[in-house]
Amino acid sequence: MSIAEAPGLRERKRIATRKAIQRAVLELALERGLERVTIEEISRVADISPRTFFNYFVSKEAAIVGDSPDFIDGEALQHFVDGGPNGDLIRDLGYLLADAAERASEDRDTQIMRKELHSKYPHLFALRMAGMRVFEDELSAVVARRLLREDAAYAKDQATLASRSRLVTLVAMGALRHAWTCWADSANKSGEPLAGRMRDTFDQLESVFVKSRQS
Amino acid sequence: MSIAEAPGLRERKRIATRKAIQRAVLELALERGLERVTIEEISRVADISPRTFFNYFVSKEAAIVGDSPDFIDGEALQHFVDGGPNGDLIRDLGYLLADAAERASEDRDTQIMRKELHSKYPHLFALRMAGMRVFEDELSAVVARRLLREDAAYAKDQATLASRSRLVTLVAMGALRHAWTCWADSANKSGEPLAGRMRDTFDQLESVFVKSRQS
DNA sequence: GTGCAACATTGCAGACTATGCAATAATTGA
DNA sequence: TCAATTATTGCATAGTCTGCAATGTTGCAC
Numbered sequence: 001m002s003i004a005e006a007p008g009l010r011e012r013k014r015i016a017t018r019k020a021i022q023r024a025v026l027e028l029a030l031e032r033g034l035e036r037v038t039i040e041e042i043s044r045v046a047d048i049s050p051r052t053f054f055n056y057f058v059s060k061e062a063a064i065v066g067d068s069p070d071f072i073d074g075e076a077l078q079h080f081v082d083g084g085p086n087g088d089l090i091r092d093l094g095y096l097l098a099d100a101a102e103r104a105s106e107d108r109d110t111q112i113m114r115k116e117l118h119s120k121y122p123h124l125f126a127l128r129m130a131g132m133r134v135f136e137d138e139l140s141a142v143v144a145r146r147l148l149r150e151d152a153a154y155a156k157d158q159a160t161l162a163s164r165s166r167l168v169t170l171v172a173m174g175a176l177r178h179a180w181t182c183w184a185d186s187a188n189k190s191g192e193p194l195a196g197r198m199r200d201t202f203d204q205l206e207s208v209f210v211k212s213r214q215s
Numbered sequence: 216m217s218i219a220e221a222p223g224l225r226e227r228k229r230i231a232t233r234k235a236i237q238r239a240v241l242e243l244a245l246e247r248g249l250e251r252v253t254i255e256e257i258s259r260v261a262d263i264s265p266r267t268f269f270n271y272f273v274s275k276e277a278a279i280v281g282d283s284p285d286f287i288d289g290e291a292l293q294h295f296v297d298g299g300p301n302g303d304l305i306r307d308l309g310y311l312l313a314d315a316a317e318r319a320s321e322d323r324d325t326q327i328m329r330k331e332l333h334s335k336y337p338h339l340f341a342l343r344m345a346g347m348r349v350f351e352d353e354l355s356a357v358v359a360r361r362l363l364r365e366d367a368a369y370a371k372d373q374a375t376l377a378s379r380s381r382l383v384t385l386v387a388m389g390a391l392r393h394a395w396t397c398w399a400d401s402a403n404k405s406g407e408p409l410a411g412r413m414r415d416t417f418d419q420l421e422s423v424f425v426k427s428r429q430s
Numbered sequence: 431g432t433g434c435a436a437c438a439t440t441g442c443a444g445a446c447t448a449t450g451c452a453a454t455a456a457t458t459g460a
Numbered sequence: 461t462c463a464a465t466t467a468t469t470g471c472a473t474a475g476t477c478t479g480c481a482a483t484g485t486t487g488c489a490c
Contacts, residue, residue: 010437010486017438038475049440054477090424122348130341167393167416168423174389178382201382208383209305209424225457225466232467253446264469269448 018056019110020046025063026113034060034121065128066114068135072100072142081145089150093143093172094202098195119184129177140169175201234325235261236271240278241328249275249336280343281329283350287315287357296360304365308358308387309417313410334399344392355384390416 007015024045028037037060043050057063076099079085084092118125144165148154154161179201183194222230239260243252252275258265272278291314294300299307333340359380363369369376394416398409 008487013486014438039477040475051441051478052439055438059476123345126341126345126348130338130345133337133341163393163397164419164423166396167390167419170389170392171386171420171423172389174385174387175382177385178378181381182378204379204382205386206424208379208386209421223458228457229467254448255446265447266449266470267468270467274447 017046017048017052021048021053021056021063022066022110025060026110026117029060029064029117030113034064034117034124061124061127062131064114064117065124065131066106066110068132069100069104071135071138072096076100077142081142081149083149084146088206089143089146089168090172090175091202091206092146093139093168094175094198094205096142097172097176098198098202101198102193102195115184118180125180125184129173132173136169136173139172140165143168172202175205232261232263232267233271236263236268236278237281237325240275241325241332244275244279244332245328249279249332249339276339276342277346279329279332280339280346281321281325283347284315284319286350286353287311291315292357296357296364298364299361303421304358304361304383305387305390306417306421307361308354308383309390309413309420311357312387312391313413313417316413317408317410330399333395340395340399344388347388351384351388354387355380358383387417390420 021042024042025037028041028045039050039053039060042060042063043053046053053063076096080092080096085095086092118128140162144154144161147161147165147168154164176198179194179198182201183192183197186192186197236257239257240252243256243260254265254268254275257275257278258268261268268278291311295307295311300310301307333343355377359369359376362376362380362383369379391413394409394413397416398407398412401407401412
């Protein structure tokens, strides 16, 4: 929306190259194991020079883990800021994330290959989380907007607002990890939707917190 | 306790070398920036051969981020499993972690240098989180023990128990991240204790979850 | 469509990382 | 003291990653 209507040749080529590299590295890594894949091979398969590889990714691993999600916008975001689908902060945040996950679709194959590699090499998974830092910051800002809506008193204390938003965000990221691992561990019936898992996880989250108090 | 009463010369040397390397890399990285430090220099300062460096750490970064915490045991653990200090699952878990943080003391300097580097190079911080995987698994097992105590019905459904434990653990790790960043961002009055921050964070956590429901 | 500015790709050189292997040295325990 | 075990080291080698300068492509104004 906010960006280019017509991407233009240059941009289209760039995206194509990026995808070609990602495909290449995923296929090779699945076929013969991550450590037995070299940049040279990847480049050969993706039909670029080794030097070009590094114009796109800083490492093999970076090419595998995939890009961090785009910034969330649109009406789901506004809905969240205005008091979310359920009126429960964390859960609403989870639903917002699930929503974003549904939207951000890649090739089904790419997604599945990635998933496979993630459960085979857990450190990749960790790397992926590591790469979400900027996304986390964006999310944190969104949470801050909602908190401010819920309680205008936060306006007087920016530090507390920031801290609180970040706490909520990081807890949500923890839940997100849970959803991911559940999804990755689940039998590979191709259909299994990630977004559904996410909603499940965030629903459970509520009961985890409430339960101990009741008993 | 369970391990060696008297470490023996070999073991003591090993630990000394390990610390020497960590000191060396921390000092050098602070002094001239992470990317301008080579293994060769580190080895020179730590007084070992470059080859030996790799017998201790797989990379510069690994030497910087420090070891992941030892397994938690002792009476605090038992107390947690039996219904924890407050009777609130997540909060109790936080207190358990804070407890462990208090115990696991390193040189004050080392700790401060690490902290400095962590805020200077956020990807190191992420790396540290990534290195906590096995610790997370241990923690998850501990949480499972407590859940089973609270509700014996879990015994019938190991899958749910495992999933639930993992969810709680990952959420707690999120909160832990929050505590860490607060601590790292705080002005460097040397005294500021990490454990205190952790307890703060986990106390807030409760209100985050409850608040939205009340309003 | 010509031409120029902006950007992308490539090859090459060079520094650094990382691992296997075999020789050497230190520690352990009997 | 001796043999077993474990640690350190140097060397060789494969691979990663970056800067730079040359060459190719695309975008855009005219």
